Amino acid sequence: MxxxxxxxxxxxxxxxxxxxxxxxxxxxxxxxxxxxxxxxxxxxxxxNIMDQHAKTQAEFSNLAASRQTPSTPAATGQPLTHYHGFFGSLLSWENPRASGIAYASVVLFIFAARYLDIIRYTFKISYMVLGITVFAEAVGKALLSTGLTSQIRPKKYYTVSRETLNAVIGDVHELLNFFVIEAQQIIFAENLFMSFAAFLGAFLSYYLIKIVPFWGLSLISTSILFLAPLIYKTNQELIDHHVSNATKVLNEQSQQVKALASQHAATVTESTKSLVGDYSAKAQEMIGNARGRSTSPTLSAKPAKTEEIKKENVPAYKAEDFPAAPKEDFKAPPVGDVAAAMKTEDEPLIAS
Incomplete structure (x- = not known):
């Protein structure tokens, strides 16, 4: 009932x-x-709205088509990734509408991450959707003997195909290689202007991080990254003119500094040579004086050598220094009675 x-x-x-x-x-x-x-x-x-919409779609198509590997390789000869072409086209504002929408999207994401509790709202949306589906299914089965959620259930659940997964992995691999190669190009100064800009950004960020929060620093970095190429593109002639003048002045100053340095170096070299010459002359004079004091001025070299020769020929000992050799023949000593008789003769007589 x-x-x-x-x-x-x-x-x-x-x-x-x-x-x-x-x-x-x-x-x-x-x-x-x-x-x-x-x-x-x-x-x-x-x-006008339809025309702008068509132009925006065309620019996004061109931006997607720019994901090609650049023909110019890196300094090491390695080929670059197709993300080099993509980000180059995006940041150079070749497609103004696409670049503007990308910049606005990044800025909105930064503000959303700052002022919105995205994780909390994600849980809120999740429980609201699940509550609606569960309530509709329960009420449908209770009143109509069939669930309402099951009526809109797809015939086949969506799955990620291997081709799609391979394409995603390939894009992630290319994106990682883009950041790795770009970091190495900046570190090893392949492009001097880019390396100097990165150095200046890191130096300013080191001091700004103390007073500016992270989201503010991200906003400043994004604005500089997107707007600096746009400012250069819109004022290219004026900026190139001032850059050329500054380069000319720097070259002139460097040439002047080189000329002054070479002049001072020549002066220093000449003074050094003169000092070395003076000191060498004084040293030679002192050596000559020392040699003059060690030798007698009245004797020449030849008599000294003759005297040395004569001294060498003179014998060190004379014949008178030795005793006279005996002239008689050697006799054998007496033996037996003869020796005793000779001894008796030699003894002195003692008075009794």
């Missing part, structure tokens, strides 16, 4: 909603066919 009453109420409410929908569609058709509406939708404003 209750189910029949509920079904009748649902049928009546469905009929009422269908009647309201038909009335609303009829009113919408009437408004659409009204002359004022026709003049607005087919007027110059609508045409």
């Amino acid at each position: 209750v189910l029949s009453t509920v079904r009748s109420k649902l049928h009546s409410s469905t009929t009422t909603q269908l009647t309201t929908y038909l009335d609303a569609s009829a009113a919408a058709d009437a408004i659409k066919n009204h002359p004022i509406t026709q003049s607005v939708t087919n007027g110059p404003v609508a045409e």
